[in-house]
Amino acid sequence: RVIIGVFFILLCFMCLWYDLSLSTLLSNTVVRMGINASMVLAMVPGIQFCISLNNLELHENIRTIGSEAFSRTGLRKFTVPKTVTKTDDSIFNHCPFLESAVIKNNSISDYEFSECVMLSDVKMSDEIEKIGEGAFSNCISLKDIKLSSNLKIIDKKAFYGTDLSSPVFPSGLTEIGDDSFRGCSRIKNVDLPESLKYIGAGSFANTEWQKTNY
Numbered sequence: 564r565v566i567i568g569v570f571f572i573l574l575c576f577m578c579l580w581y582d583l584s585l586s587t588l589l590s591n592t593v594v595r596m597g598i599n600a601s602m603v604l605a606m607v608p609g610i611q612f613c614i615s616l617n618n619l620e621l622h623e624n625i626r627t628i629g630s631e632a633f634s635r636t637g638l639r640k641f642t643v644p645k646t647v648t649k650t651d652d653s654i655f656n657h658c659p660f661l662e663s664a665v666i667k668n669n670s671i672s673d674y675e676f677s678e679c680v681m682l683s684d685v686k687m688s689d690e691i692e693k694i695g696e697g698a699f700s701n702c703i704s705l706k707d708i709k710l711s712s713n714l715k716i717i718d719k720k721a722f723y724g725t726d727l728s729s730p731v732f733p734s735g736l737t738e739i740g741d742d743s744f745r746g747c748s749r750i751k752n753v754d755l756p757e758s759l760k761y762i763g764a765g766s767f768a769n770t771e772w773q774k775t776n777y
Contacts, residue, residue, distance in 0.1 A: 634653055658679050
């Protein structure tokens with residue numbers, strides 16, 4: 564038991580040293596990733612949870628970003644390149660300092676920016692046709708967003724708990740999922756497009772608009 568205990572303590576120290584050394588290396592730098600790669604792996608060791616990582620650029624060779632790749636880092640802004648063709652879930656979730664995101668690719672995945680409490684500036688490509696489940700859920704600083712002109716689907720809980728007040732829906736929108744704007748208490752006016760075929764349960768629950776229309 565003593566040997567096992569000592570081994571465990573040494574292992575903890577090694578993990579701590581690895582994280583701190585990598586954090587020091589990445590701190591206050593711009594990291595250009597993907598020069599010889601096509602994918603950012605899911606949960607990259609030492610990058611996920613690296614709170615000192617505040618600025619990062621992806622090389623145009625990158626095509627896929629894996630699940631939780633940059634989760635819980637110290638990123639303050641990020642641009643998803645147009646060349647990225649696949650983003651797995653939760654790649655930026657729980658980034659506490661992320662304030663600005665530019666989405667140039669054609670998709671927004673499930674829980675991609677969830678719990679990014681300082682996110683207030685989002686610019687998305689007009690090629691985006693679907694916003695994934697919980698993509699911006701609990702982004703409490705998000706007061707305004709210009710939706711893609713070609714947006715077709717807003718999945719469930721996409722904007723749950725945000726601070727949006729007047730979302731403007733594009734004319735081709737067909738689906739608003741369950742609880743997608745639940746808890747957005749400042750929403751007072753909603754103009755639903757004629758193209759809409761489905762409005763999920765609780766889509767506008769606990770909003771000013773829901774209180775006056777139902």
